[in-house]
Amino acid sequence: MSIDVTQIGKQFGTFTALSDVTLHVPDGQLVALLGPSGSGKTTLLRVIAGLETPDTGRVHLAGQDVTHAGPGERGIGFVFQHYALFKHMTVFENVAFGLKVKRGAARPTAATIREKVMRLLSLVQLDWAAARYPSQLSGGQRQRVALARALAVEPRVLLLDEPFGALDAAVRQELRDWLRQLHNELHVTSVFVTHDQEEALEIADRIVVFNAGRIEQEGTPGDVYHHPASAFTYRFLGRANVWQTDAREQTLVRPHDLHLSPEPAPGAVPAQIVRVHQVGPTARLELSRAGDLPSLEAHLPARDVQAFQVGQQVYVSPTAQQTYSVTSS
Ligand SMILES: Nc1ncnc2c1ncn2[C@@H]1O[C@H](COP(=O)(O)OP(=O)(O)OP(=O)(O)O)[C@@H](O)[C@H]1O
Numbered sequence: 001m002s003i004d005v006t007q008i009g010k011q012f013g014t015f016t017a018l019s020d021v022t023l024h025v026p027d028g029q030l031v032a033l034l035g036p037s038g039s040g041k042t043t044l045l046r047v048i049a050g051l052e053t054p055d056t057g058r059v060h061l062a063g064q065d066v067t068h069a070g071p072g073e074r075g076i077g078f079v080f081q082h083y084a085l086f087k088h089m090t091v092f093e094n095v096a097f098g099l100k101v102k103r104g105a106a107r108p109t110a111a112t113i114r115e116k117v118m119r120l121l122s123l124v125q126l127d128w129a130a131a132r133y134p135s136q137l138s139g140g141q142r143q144r145v146a147l148a149r150a151l152a153v154e155p156r157v158l159l160l161d162e163p164f165g166a167l168d169a170a171v172r173q174e175l176r177d178w179l180r181q182l183h184n185e186l187h188v189t190s191v192f193v194t195h196d197q198e199e200a201l202e203i204a205d206r207i208v209v210f211n212a213g214r215i216e217q218e219g220t221p222g223d224v225y226h227h228p229a230s231a232f233t234y235r236f237l238g239r240a241n242v243w244q245t246d247a248r249e250q251t252l253v254r255p256h257d258l259h260l261s262p263e264p265a266p267g268a269v270p271a272q273i274v275r276v277h278q279v280g281p282t283a284r285l286e287l288s289r290a291g292d293l294p295s296l297e298a299h300l301p302a303r304d305v306q307a308f309q310v311g312q313q314v315y316v317s318p319t320a321q322q323t324y325s326v327t328s329s
Contacts, residue, residue, distance in 0.1 A: 001062040001156040002027045008057035017043045019213045028187040032200035035210030041193040077155030081162040085134040092130040098153040120148040140171040158190040231324040242294045255299040257320040268315035
């Protein structure tokens, strides 16, 4: 089911949480809302869910105006950062809950509920844990139960608010891959809030970058990463060096786009290696430049770093760069 939000504005007192936000999410897409803390991502998710009423603008689901419909009328599933499973219920009962509380004819038979819950549990690879309690599961497993529970009522839209935020890096990675796979199977239109750019770039069909209550840029992961329209997006999507700056313009370079040579080369500027930090396949070098030019961070494949050492003078040139007018940062 497609989602359209049009010119949404939302104030909390004098604070503007959302300003003129217009967004189209086509049916079946997985879209990431990406931005710093406080930029309005969760507020937009809550507006789509009907948990927050916008001051201005409209919300349409599948072309139908739901701006004033309650959350229960929208057919939306929600998964939050902190898995709110019922502690006193087994995994099976947690997933079955939304089906059991349905009223009258909408309530499936016990056999249908059982079959559906077990199918969902096998989809999230937790059928073996049906009789366990949440306290007997890891954080990642609990989050998968939360997702199965949200899917049980067959939502037309799935909203995920930092669903893996509380988990450690390895589990996050595993759940990312798994969520992407699940989405490929189910195609439920999904909106996913994160402040982790890698997470967004890896799993989303489209990325919407938020900055201070506004949409800064939107596009495919490739679009926003390779063609950031502003210094804000460039900086938010990865580490950035200020190569050159003046009153009007600023040139930014990614650490892996800096080329280092022990010998002078055309276009290369002298710098001194201040620190070499090598863990894993990539080495990080800190470089200082003469005068008051900002220092640089360069990333090299670990096998290339042997040629360089702390204190050495090197010559640095960018292999790719982006220039922005200073007002856009
Ligand atoms: N009910 C509320 N009352 C007052 N201010 C609020 C309320 N809800 C959100 N805000 C403010 O609106 C701003 C946007 O909040 P929101 O939660 O949408 O940001 P976010 O981008 O999701 O941030 P985070 O990544 O930290 O969750 C924040 O400054 C927040 O303090």
